[in-house]
Amino acid sequence: MKGSPLVRSLVLLGVLLFLSWPLSVLTRRGDEQAAGAAAEVAPEPVLASLPLVLTFSQTALQVEVSHLGKVVWKQERPGRRVEAALEIPFPQEGVELAVAVQWEGEVEAALRLQLTGPDGTEYDRSVWGVKTTEAVVSFP
Amino acid sequence: MKRTIFTWLSALVASCFVVSWSPLQAAEALKVSVFSTILTEIAGRVGGDAVKVTGHVPIGADPHDFEPRPSDLKKVSAADVVLLSAKHMEGYVGKLKEATGGKVQVLEVGDQLPTLWMKGAGHAHGPGHKHDKHDKHEEGGKGEKGEKVEDPHWWHSVESTQKAVRVVRDAFQKMRPEQKDLFAKNAEAYSAELSALLKWAKLKMAELPRDKRKLVTSHDALQYFAKEHGFTVYPVSGLTASEQPSSKQVAELLTTIRAQRVKAVFSEDTANPKVLTQITSETGAVLGGQLWVDGLGSGSASTYDGMVRHNVTTIVDALK
Numbered sequence: 001m002k003g004s005p006l007v008r009s010l011v012l013l014g015v016l017l018f019l020s021w022p023l024s025v026l027t028r029r030g031d032e033q034a035a036g037a038a039a040e041v042a043p044e045p046v047l048a049s050l051p052l053v054l055t056f057s058q059t060a061l062q063v064e065v066s067h068l069g070k071v072v073w074k075q076e077r078p079g080r081r082v083e084a085a086l087e088i089p090f091p092q093e094g095v096e097l098a099v100a101v102q103w104e105g106e107v108e109a110a111l112r113l114q115l116t117g118p119d120g121t122e123y124d125r126s127v128w129g130v131k132t133t134e135a136v137v138s139f140p
Numbered sequence: 141m142k143r144t145i146f147t148w149l150s151a152l153v154a155s156c157f158v159v160s161w162s163p164l165q166a167a168e169a170l171k172v173s174v175f176s177t178i179l180t181e182i183a184g185r186v187g188g189d190a191v192k193v194t195g196h197v198p199i200g201a202d203p204h205d206f207e208p209r210p211s212d213l214k215k216v217s218a219a220d221v222v223l224l225s226a227k228h229m230e231g232y233v234g235k236l237k238e239a240t241g242g243k244v245q246v247l248e249v250g251d252q253l254p255t256l257w258m259k260g261a262g263h264a265h266g267p268g269h270k271h272d273k274h275d276k277h278e279e280g281g282k283g284e285k286g287e288k289v290e291d292p293h294w295w296h297s298v299e300s301t302q303k304a305v306r307v308v309r310d311a312f313q314k315m316r317p318e319q320k321d322l323f324a325k326n327a328e329a330y331s332a333e334l335s336a337l338l339k340w341a342k343l344k345m346a347e348l349p350r351d352k353r354k355l356v357t358s359h360d361a362l363q364y365f366a367k368e369h370g371f372t373v374y375p376v377s378g379l380t381a382s383e384q385p386s387s388k389q390v391a392e393l394l395t396t397i398r399a400q401r402v403k404a405v406f407s408e409d410t411a412n413p414k415v416l417t418q419i420t421s422e423t424g425a426v427l428g429g430q431l432w433v434d435g436l437g438s439g440s441a442s443t444y445d446g447m448v449r450h451n452v453t454t455i456v457d458a459l460k
Contacts, residue, residue: 091351
């Protein structure tokens with residue numbers, strides 16, 4: 001190869017830069033794609049109307065069902081069986097309901113909660129108490 | 141005058157006689173040496189006036205870094221029973237057994253409780269957490285990178301703490317059968333308080349959506365808490381003094397925090413503020429506050445009830 005060493009070095013540098021550019025682009029795109037795939041954000045849970053059936057073993061004076069610290073259903077002297085619909089989000093991790101009941105009398109009483117999830121799955125839970133019941137119920 | 145002196149002397153002799161035959165004299169207080177702030181409270185509550193509890197690990201101290209001093213070993217040798225947190229927490233258990241010459245019962249309370257596991261590399265053992273030649277747990281407690289080891293922080297489950305109360309009660313009853321009823325009564329009263337505490341914690345936790353229960357903590361110490369309250373733990377290894385997370389670990393954590401929409405991260409100290417700063421600046425998560433993970437803390441967290449309330453409130457309020 002003819003020419004001065006300086007020219008030869010410059011030509012070689014140009015060739016290397018020409019080759020490294022597409023490699024750099026390809027590598028960067030790969031990283032971006034990987035990061036994009038990994039950082040896929042979990043979807044926000046949507047609000048759903050969930051049927052809830054409450055069955056009482058004794059007369060309840062007052063019942064409150066709370067979700068995330070807010071009362072979502074409340075009734076006084078609800079009778080032995082009552083149906084409600086809760087407008088709450090139901091993420092795939094599930095939900096928790098805080099239940100507070102004031103019972104008539106001083107014998108042990110139970111409340112059965114049957115909640116139907118947005119996919120139709122039925123969950124069955126029970127809580128007990130004497131005079132009062134205050135509990136957190138998880139679904140599932 | 142002589143008659144007066146005689147009367148006083150008689151009264152003195154009689155009172156000494158009465159004291160020497162009293163039940164208190166018969167049942168000398170059980171000397172209990174404890175190497176966990178949590179167990180110090182449990183021993184005091186279960187034993188009441190019938191025990192003399194010496195807490196060797198000060199409140200607020202890191203049990204991973206703790207090493208017993210010669211004065212501790214001297215007290216241990218004079219004790220009736222030694223209570224350890226165990227599940228490999230106390231790497232100096234061999235030293236204690238050597239100091240007692242096998243004459244003092246060493247009760248590793250945590251070893252009688254259910255176990256949860258964590259990644260070895262995620263749990264930075266401090267200088268005190270060495271496993272010497274006497275340590276029977278040497279093989280199980282190393283926690284090499286990638287290997288799963290027992291999470292020793294069992295007290296973050298209130299239910300486990302209630303079980304620990306029963307373990308301590310049983311040990312005291314065995315050593316002092318004549319005070320069986322007293323220990324049973326004390327344990328029952330304390331356990332009832334713990335039930336109320338757990339009920340409060342569950343109700344407070346119900347304010348936090350289940351899909352937001354992602355816990356980014358400084359080191360992997362909250363597996364029991366996570367199980368009791370339905371959390372997933374993402375520990376930042378290296379926040380404790382002896383371990384630094386790799387850039388790959390940090391990158392993975394950043395991706396997870398973004399993907400899981402984690403609102404806050406929690407520290408137990410500021411040993412590695414650089415990583416916390418990086419996490420908060422690159423993800424938008426905020427610093428949720430300081431948690432007491434290695435034992436009782438200061439101020440309102442200097443009791444078990446206060447520590448649990450502090451941790452639960454800090455987590456719920458920051459993540460909801």
